Amino acid sequence: MWGDISLQDPGETSLSLADLEVRVARRHGVYRIHLDGAVANQLPAIPDGWREVHVGADTRLAIVPATPDLPVVLKPQEPIAVAPGQSVTYRVALPVWVRVVTLDRDQRRGAREETLLDLPVRTLKRTWFGTAEAGEVGYGWSFLPRAREAHLRHRFSVPLTVHNGSQSVLWFERLLLRVVHLDIYRVNAALESNGVTVSFKGSEQLSQITFEPASSVSARGGELLGGHRVSTSQDIIKRSFLWLRDLTT
Amino acid sequence: MAGILNRVQTVTMPDVPELEAILSALAVLVFGFVVLRFLTRMLMKAIGRGLRDQSRELIRKTILYIGATVLFVMVLNAAGVSVGALLGAAGVLGIAIGIASQASLSNIISGLFLVSERFFEIGDVVTIGSHTGTVFSIDLLSVKIKTFDNLLIRVPNQQLIEQDILNITRFPVRRMDFTVVVPDTVAVTKLLEALRAAGDRVQEVLEEPEPLVMFRGFRENGIEALLGIWFERQYYVTVRNGVATALQDVFRERNIPLRTHAISVIADTPRISLG
Numbered sequence: 001m002w003g004d005i006s007l008q009d010p011g012e013t014s015l016s017l018a019d020l021e022v023r024v025a026r027r028h029g030v031y032r033i034h035l036d037g038a039v040a041n042q043l044p045a046i047p048d049g050w051r052e053v054h055v056g057a058d059t060r061l062a063i064v065p066a067t068p069d070l071p072v073v074l075k076p077q078e079p080i081a082v083a084p085g086q087s088v089t090y091r092v093a094l095p096v097w098v099r100v101v102t103l104d105r106d107q108r109r110g111a112r113e114e115t116l117l118d119l120p121v122r123t124l125k126r127t128w129f130g131t132a133e134a135g136e137v138g139y140g141w142s143f144l145p146r147a148r149e150a151h152l153r154h155r156f157s158v159p160l161t162v163h164n165g166s167q168s169v170l171w172f173e174r175l176l177l178r179v180v181h182l183d184i185y186r187v188n189a190a191l192e193s194n195g196v197t198v199s200f201k202g203s204e205q206l207s208q209i210t211f212e213p214a215s216s217v218s219a220r221g222g223e224l225l226g227g228h229r230v231s232t233s234q235d236i237i238k239r240s241f242l243w244l245r246d247l248t249t
Numbered sequence: 250m251a252g253i254l255n256r257v258q259t260v261t262m263p264d265v266p267e268l269e270a271i272l273s274a275l276a277v278l279v280f281g282f283v284v285l286r287f288l289t290r291m292l293m294k295a296i297g298r299g300l301r302d303q304s305r306e307l308i309r310k311t312i313l314y315i316g317a318t319v320l321f322v323m324v325l326n327a328a329g330v331s332v333g334a335l336l337g338a339a340g341v342l343g344i345a346i347g348i349a350s351q352a353s354l355s356n357i358i359s360g361l362f363l364v365s366e367r368f369f370e371i372g373d374v375v376t377i378g379s380h381t382g383t384v385f386s387i388d389l390l391s392v393k394i395k396t397f398d399n400l401l402i403r404v405p406n407q408q409l410i411e412q413d414i415l416n417i418t419r420f421p422v423r424r425m426d427f428t429v430v431v432p433d434t435v436a437v438t439k440l441l442e443a444l445r446a447a448g449d450r451v452q453e454v455l456e457e458p459e460p461l462v463m464f465r466g467f468r469e470n471g472i473e474a475l476l477g478i479w480f481e482r483q484y485y486v487t488v489r490n491g492v493a494t495a496l497q498d499v500f501r502e503r504n505i506p507l508r509t510h511a512i513s514v515i516a517d518t519p520r521i522s523l524g
Contacts, residue, residue, distance in 0.1 A: 127456035128422050137481060140456040
């Protein structure tokens, strides 16, 4: 499903995931892309629904999975409290984004990759992480902490570890997950990102966020399908937790 | 013939000392101009980092004007003009200009207060008096506002100090309120649920802060309720249109009639309807 689109001329292929259907056709050397579904309905209408893509003769297209284009504000449906010094790990399943990209002459994804299409498989509601004066926008996503979600083709899972490094109990109400820094891999036929560890240092302090290195995911059999949107080092320090009182004051 | 040539030379060529003075004045002007530009750039690099656009522009202009004044005096001095006498005359002239330009001075001082107050910045959307638009520039004497229909309005700083200014885009998120009135036969809970559903249908309406849904009271023409949704400031038009459409759709789907300001006069025969 993911990867290089090897199309004859003429030829057509399609990908249907949740609320998005992407059809890619090739005729007389020109690629054409057609979108359908609830996500496509929110885009500006095109008379016959086809978009033309002119690329070089040596250039080919690929369909790759991507993370959401904004951070995701995770809200557990059940309250979670983490005692000082303790850690907890969840697997959070998030909707995947679909990207149509160009491949360079060597048929490898890399620096010369251009994105032609970048859409979610379902529409996500925007939400605000912060106070009315300052904060960050993201997509809202609630999850059941211990739910064993069925393997869904249109979702990727994020191994998320929350570590309470403070002296007080951490009431985990909202967590800003910076998915734009994550890669997407195929692990055992399912989509999975590299792991994230968020270390809580205290309510007045920023949290330390550590991303699992690519080598570690490869070691457990991960095959890279979609690269991260925004580069970062393996360690960043950002505000990650928010309480209801922050939103109401 | 030689006499005529001598006379022409006397008329057209200045004396050697005069020529020297003019050349040295020119040299001071060119050299001073280059140094002034260089110094301004260096100073702006050193102190302008981290400053807002308007503060940086104000400092740059101040350095430039002071530097230009000093350079002007140096050029006159090099040209052999008596600067002392000129400064004396300039003092008298300055007093005269000062009296004549009280309004301008007042504007300059008001401008300094405005900049230090930091109530708005270049690019903010503000309402000043009856004008709403984007702050185009903040200058020594006035603030220029670019309206949404692409007109430029100049508001003197002194006027700005004295009146209310509304900064619409100061904060990244803001609330928009929609008031609806429905017949009093509609259950309040049903009305409030419909309002929540309408807000939820628009992607740009933020999940958090949560929309404010509130019963406001029984009115003459029915029940009044409020839907206050939060959105990012750049989606003002999208949200305004989207929520209005969603309200109509949801209320229609749930068979809740929306009261408008239309007046209906119904007579037995014939029927007359005014809308």
